[in-house]
Amino acid sequence: xxxxxxxxxxxxxxxxxxxxxLKPSSNFRExxxxxxxxxxxxxxxxxxxxxxxxxxxxLVKLQTVQEMYSLIRSRVKT
Amino acid sequence: MALFSIPHIRISGxxxxxxxxxEHNSEYHWISKKERDLFRNTVGVEVxxxxxxxxxxxxxCQFAAQRLLADLAWAKEEIGLLIFVSQTRxxxxxxxxxxxxxxxxxxxxxxxxDINQGCSGFVxxxxxxxxxxNSTGIRKGLLLVGDIxxxxxxxxxxxxxxxxxxxxxxxxxxxxxxxxKMSYNLEGDxxxxxxxxxxxxxxxxxxxxxxFDYRRYGNGIHRNNLQxxxxxxxxxxxxxxxxxxxxxxLLTFTDRTIDSVDYIVFHQANKLINETLRKMLKIDPSxxxxxxxxxxxxxxxxxxxxxxxxxGKELTxxxxxxxxxxxxxxxxxxxxxxxxxxxxxxxxxxx
Numbered sequence: 001x002x003x004x005x006x007x008x009x010x011x012x013x014x015x016x017x018x019x020x021x022l023k024p025s026s027n028f029r030e031x032x033x034x035x036x037x038x039x040x041x042x043x044x045x046x047x048x049x050x051x052x053x054x055x056x057x058x059l060v061k062l063q064t065v066q067e068m069y070s071l072i073r074s075r076v077k078t
Numbered sequence: 079m080a081l082f083s084i085p086h087i088r089i090s091g092x093x094x095x096x097x098x099x100x101e102h103n104s105e106y107h108w109i110s111k112k113e114r115d116l117f118r119n120t121v122g123v124e125v126x127x128x129x130x131x132x133x134x135x136x137x138x139c140q141f142a143a144q145r146l147l148a149d150l151a152w153a154k155e156e157i158g159l160l161i162f163v164s165q166t167r168x169x170x171x172x173x174x175x176x177x178x179x180x181x182x183x184x185x186x187x188x189x190x191x192d193i194n195q196g197c198s199g200f201v202x203x204x205x206x207x208x209x210x211x212n213s214t215g216i217r218k219g220l221l222l223v224g225d226i227x228x229x230x231x232x233x234x235x236x237x238x239x240x241x242x243x244x245x246x247x248x249x250x251x252x253x254x255x256x257x258x259k260m261s262y263n264l265e266g267d268x269x270x271x272x273x274x275x276x277x278x279x280x281x282x283x284x285x286x287x288x289x290f291d292y293r294r295y296g297n298g299i300h301r302n303n304l305q306x307x308x309x310x311x312x313x314x315x316x317x318x319x320x321x322x323x324x325x326x327x328l329l330t331f332t333d334r335t336i337d338s339v340d341y342i343v344f345h346q347a348n349k350l351i352n353e354t355l356r357k358m359l360k361i362d363p364s365x366x367x368x369x370x371x372x373x374x375x376x377x378x379x380x381x382x383x384x385x386x387x388x389x390g391k392e393l394t395x396x397x398x399x400x401x402x403x404x405x406x407x408x409x410x411x412x413x414x415x416x417x418x419x420x421x422x423x424x425x426x427x428x429x
Contacts, residue, residue, distance in 0.1 A: 035297070036311075037116050037350075047358070048354060055315060
């Protein structure tokens with residue numbers, strides 16, 4: 001999984017995100033009106049696509065798309 | 079982990095009852111239209127049935143049981159056991175099952191038991207009534223399961239108020255030497271007791287003036303300590319972590335595949351949770367019935383309500399193999415693999 005693929009995956013999931021707007025340095029909470037349901041959608045996406053669990057404290061800590069991508073990569077079972 | 083099978087038990091009939099009063103989430107103005115629409119599309123709840131005028135869970139269950147007993151033409155004297163599963167009982171004490179015994183006109187010889195379980199309550203209750211009938215030889219029993227969770231939510235809590243609906247159900251259980259075995263996998267993790275909790279009003283934290291004070295816990299979440307607190311991310315992750323392994327273990331134990339099951343009936347927790355579970359299990363959508371859009375999350379009643387509401391025709395007309403999976407408050411979760419054949423199942427009743 002490349003970060004470009006990860007970004008495409010997120011952009012496909014969230015209707016409010018315009019395609020090709022998200023960058024590795026983007027703070028995903030600031031890209032649209034983020035709320036608790038978006039958090040659940042993101043957790044579900046990451047679980048299905050990568051079999052990785054994101055916790056509430058992960059979501060508080062993670063700021064950018066790059067940080068999230070790195071965390072998921074570190075937890076992917078090989 | 080508790081993996082076991084129970085032979086000689088047949089589900090003879092099921093009935094479900096919901097309040098007549100409807101609340102539409104399109105009219106939930108505590109949150110913006112955008113957030114309402116996101117909630118409706120993602121969590122899946124359009125309409126909820128909500129009690130009014132002091133109706134209790136036992137009233138809904140009683141109504142369902144009376145109709146079911148009439149349709150089955152069971153003599154009340156034959157019923158040896160009544161189990162009531164709920165977290166919204168009539169009184170702190172005494173137990174509600176005894177009150178239901180009296181209201182239903184059942185004899186003094188009917189054993190009555192209350193079980194305090196929520197989301198997983200139907201699967202747990204079914205295992206207990208089945209094993210007790212099997213060991214005692216009681217031939218006919220009633221399992222009454224339901225909740226009026228709407229009573230415990232704060233209107234100003236967007237995580238609970240638009241989610242929960244009310245319902246009561248009745249399931250008629252019969253000892254039958256010809257019935258195929260049911261197989262269960264029941265599990266729990268009490269360390270997660272506070273993931274869904276009403277903190278005050280019990281014995282640990284008694285009722286006090288402070289119990290009524292509203293506090294803000296986040297954007298759109300204001301409640302007091304007599305109302306249910308739901309840690310959404312924790313419950314979401316718990317469900318995604320535990321349910322799939324629980325089902326796979328049960329299928330291995332019974333030497334079955336998921337393809338051999340006609341329908342998988344999940345607790346109607348939240349459409350996003352259930353759809354994620356479906357994708358993880360790679361199940362065709364046609365095998366997963368939903369009633370959450372019509373009734374919301376009805377806690378312990380959601381599995382039997384979904385069976386009656388969405389599978390009524392199949393239940394009454396043919397033999398079907400079902401995998402029931404319920405999970406939530408406790409934390410508690412469990413599954414059962416069973417077969418039903420031409421049971422009595424009236425359409426969902428209104429009270």
